[in-house]
Amino acid sequence: xxxxxxxxxxxxxxxxxxxxxxxxxxxxxxxxxxxxxxxxxxxxxxxxxxxxxxxxxxxxxxxxxxxxxxxxxxxxxxxxxxxxxxxxxxxxxxxxxxxxxxxxxxxxxxxxxxxxxxxxxxxxxxxxxxxxxxxxxxxxxxxxxxxxxxxxxxxxxxxxxxxxxxxxxxxxxxxxxxxxxxxxxxxxxxxxxxxxxxxxxxxxxxxxxxxxxxxxxxxxxxxxxxxxxxxxxxxxxxxxxxxxxxxxxxxxxxxxxxxxxxxxxxxxxxxxxxxxxxxxxxxxxxxxxxxxxxxxxxxxxxxxxxxxxxxxxxxxxxxxxxxxxxxxxxxxxxxxxxxxxxxxxxxxxxxxxxxxxxxxxxxxxxxxxxxxxxxxxxxxxxxxxxxxxxxxxxxxxxxxxxxxxxxxxxxxxxxxxxxxxxxxxxxxxxxxxxxxxxxxxxxxxxxxxxxxxxxxxxxxxxxxxxxxxxxxxxxxxxxxxxxxxxxxxxxxxxxxxxxxxxxxxxxxxxxxxxxxxxxxxxxxxxxxxxxxxxxxxxxxxxxxxxxxxx
Numbered sequence: 191x192x193x194x195x196x197x198x199x200x201x202x203x204x205x206x207x208x209x210x211x212x213x214x215x216x217x218x219x220x221x222x223x224x225x226x227x228x229x230x231x232x233x234x235x236x237x238x239x240x241x242x243x244x245x246x247x248x249x250x251x252x253x254x255x256x257x258x259x260x261x262x263x264x265x266x267x268x269x270x271x272x273x274x275x276x277x278x279x280x281x282x283x284x285x286x287x288x289x290x291x292x293x294x295x296x297x298x299x300x301x302x303x304x305x306x307x308x309x310x311x312x313x314x315x316x317x318x319x320x321x322x323x324x325x326x327x328x329x330x331x332x333x334x335x336x337x338x339x340x341x342x343x344x345x346x347x348x349x350x351x352x353x354x355x356x357x358x359x360x361x362x363x364x365x366x367x368x369x370x371x372x373x374x375x376x377x378x379x380x381x382x383x384x385x386x387x388x389x390x391x392x393x394x395x396x397x398x399x400x401x402x403x404x405x406x407x408x409x410x411x412x413x414x415x416x417x418x419x420x421x422x423x424x425x426x427x428x429x430x431x432x433x434x435x436x437x438x439x440x441x442x443x444x445x446x447x448x449x450x451x452x453x454x455x456x457x458x459x460x461x462x463x464x465x466x467x468x469x470x471x472x473x474x475x476x477x478x479x480x481x482x483x484x485x486x487x488x489x490x491x492x493x494x495x496x497x498x499x500x501x502x503x504x505x506x507x508x509x510x511x512x513x514x515x516x517x518x519x520x521x522x523x524x525x526x527x528x529x530x531x532x533x534x535x536x537x538x539x540x541x542x543x544x545x546x547x548x549x550x551x552x553x554x555x556x557x558x559x560x561x562x563x564x565x566x567x568x569x570x571x572x573x574x575x576x577x578x579x580x581x582x583x584x585x586x587x588x589x590x591x592x593x594x595x596x597x598x599x600x601x602x603x604x605x606x607x608x609x610x611x612x613x614x615x616x617x618x619x620x621x622x623x624x625x626x627x628x629x630x631x632x633x634x635x636x637x638x639x640x641x642x643x644x645x646x647x648x649x650x651x652x653x654x655x656x657x658x659x660x661x662x663x664x665x666x667x668x669x670x671x672x673x674x675x676x677x678x679x680x681x682x683x684x685x686x687x688x689x690x691x692x693x694x695x696x697x698x699x700x701x702x703x704x705x706x707x708x709x710x711x712x713x714x715x716x717x718x719x720x721x722x723x724x725x726x727x728x729x730x731x732x733x734x735x736x737x738x739x740x
Contacts, residue, residue: 665699
């Protein structure tokens, strides 16, 4: 930038005493401070200085990194934006602490849209502006939706010939992040998401934080491929805050009836989002009319669950575990069943996911744990030689309370050998801190079983340092890999490798003699599945145990 232009630009901004203006020439990699000095003289990228100098508060570094990344992309690839802005906390000259500031970048672009020059304006917020900013956020939320709803309606009204989508998303198992890293870090993550959305979304793409960890964006789009690309961009830019592992779940409602209130479209997006929770293979769900009946079923389950527990509608079934070589029962898995007085047997596939989502699974699991211990005690009292019973531990609550102490108290209450109660938990790559909990349970004396190995996220990599004692090969793994010679080799070598490193193996979902013989040939002698027995009432299991093991 020549001296004459530099002087003229400085004269234009000198009247703005409350801001710091600086100009960056991309070609020259030169920075000129036009009004106020927010950093020492330098010739390079001012954003790089901000990131490395300690002038920006740690809580704002991730938002600054996204802001810088957007500008770098605009320099290399071009952009259709004329400006970009972000709120960051900066330590200003002659200031003891950090001040919340608005950093605004105005671009000059060449014919290809690539950024050639940038005029930055760094302006500290006044206390009144910070207050008004917080009020605006409050009134842009689902609790006070008028302002946000009006913006959404404007998008619909202004684009009669364009497709419009309501995109709602949340952080899966956000409660676990709070419990593992602390509420302060959880709040920082939410602020990072909010700040990054401000960088991603244009004025024509209104967004807001609805409540807790739920956000929504309304956007026009050309086709479904464009929409999926936009969602993927959001997911990529919002992931990896402070190195944490977390996953987003998206619900999408494409506007068909433009006469509906914007809240209806948001509700439909919310429904699509809720119905995909817990799906390991998919995290984007599009609303359809059929989802209404699914929601109705879910509501019916939630309406009845408390009464069902109080009235004794839940019961424990046991599925035997067999030795393939001897045909004897070597254990059992305790499973919850719901016998509804008017609906009959409610499928676990219907109620378990609902309970895991709303937290009721804690009450149901503790009920089953107590039942399992009670039945083991009854076998001992009646002269029946017991076999170990495994109970399920949900990852949803392992950090919520001291599960190990609870289980030990039940063992003590019913005065049963600790070896008779085994614990099953699903380990996966997104299980923050689960291995620590498993180790604590194992140190207490419990035998630990890794459930569902070979499905979802599980992989051989996690076996390197696993604290588990037993792998339970999932039915889907067995079914899929039994279909080919190569697949059978994978099963065989998985079993051999696991045994070599000291892990026992049990196969779930064994449905025919071919599978049983193959597993036995591979060195896996423990199996459960319909070939041997479906889950049966606990009293029936006791009779079968005596009959088979006599």
